[in-house]
Amino acid sequence: MALLTDPQKAEVYKEIIQKFGDRHELLSGIKKQDIKDAITNTDQFQEDNKAAFNNVLPTAVKNNLAAKAKAELFMIVADAKYKSQ
Amino acid sequence: MASGNTLFTVSPESNNPPAASFATVDTRNGYMVLDFDDTADESAIFKCFMPANYAAGGITVTVAWMATSATTGNISLDVALMSITDDADDLDTKAFAAANNANPATASASGEVKYTDITFTDGADMDSVAAGEWYLLKVTRDANGTTSTDDMAGDMELLGVRIKET
Numbered sequence: 001m002a003l004l005t006d007p008q009k010a011e012v013y014k015e016i017i018q019k020f021g022d023r024h025e026l027l028s029g030i031k032k033q034d035i036k037d038a039i040t041n042t043d044q045f046q047e048d049n050k051a052a053f054n055n056v057l058p059t060a061v062k063n064n065l066a067a068k069a070k071a072e073l074f075m076i077v078a079d080a081k082y083k084s085q
Numbered sequence: 086m087a088s089g090n091t092l093f094t095v096s097p098e099s100n101n102p103p104a105a106s107f108a109t110v111d112t113r114n115g116y117m118v119l120d121f122d123d124t125a126d127e128s129a130i131f132k133c134f135m136p137a138n139y140a141a142g143g144i145t146v147t148v149a150w151m152a153t154s155a156t157t158g159n160i161s162l163d164v165a166l167m168s169i170t171d172d173a174d175d176l177d178t179k180a181f182a183a184a185n186n187a188n189p190a191t192a193s194a195s196g197e198v199k200y201t202d203i204t205f206t207d208g209a210d211m212d213s214v215a216a217g218e219w220y221l222l223k224v225t226r227d228a229n230g231t232t233s234t235d236d237m238a239g240d241m242e243l244l245g246v247r248i249k250e251t
Binding site for chain 1: 120123124152153154155156157158195196235236237238239240
């Protein structure tokens with residue numbers, strides 16, 4: 001997958017701000033541009049490391065699961081790890 | 086009235102939202118607020134009345150607001166007035182006078198209320214609102230920073246507005 005476009009990043013920003021706002025997540029020392037930069041950097045990190053992630057998966061999963069499903073697996077595991085915090 | 090006396094107060098419940106790009110209703114710990122987006126400019130409009138004993142001087146509009154999440158950054162806050170003069174001003178066509186702007190920093194803690202003053206001189210600056218007249222007051226978060234820097238992440242929550250004689 002390619003890097004996110006600017007409109008896609010804008011949508012991600014809106015979603016993040018909405019989620020943070022709903023639970024009054026403390027944004028201490030963080031401004032708008034910091035969050036936008038974090039989205040860009042996270043997008044780039046995922047792009048740079050997608051092969052590494054793919055390689056840690058069991059061969060059957062690596063070879064047979066669709067890319068979107070692998071992304072969902074990644075997100076669900078990450079969400080579960082931090083859900084209680 | 087003397088300097089410093091309150092002329093009018095408004096709360097989120099009395100908002101007359103514009104047709105588009107309006108601030109949205111929310112609550113903060115159960116208290117009603119209006120949320121202003123941090124990316125697109127949004128406004129709230131309030132109908133106000135200028136008391137008959139207003140002394141025709143300048144006014145100060147004090148906006149009470151909070152950040153939803155942020156404890157850092159500034160907002161660009163516009164306030165504009167529109168007089169409704171007896172048998173003269175047509176609401177179908179009348180426009181707001183040019184807005185005055187403030188560029189306040191958010192309070193030091195999320196949930197703390199910041200009081201931001203925006204002053205208007207008497208005359209055209211406040212659309213010549215006179216004693217005994219209705220007028221409209223528009224509060225806008227200039228989220229894209231047209232007039233001054235707006236770098237605060239997340240919504241601005243409006244708690245109320247006070248209008249006093251300067």
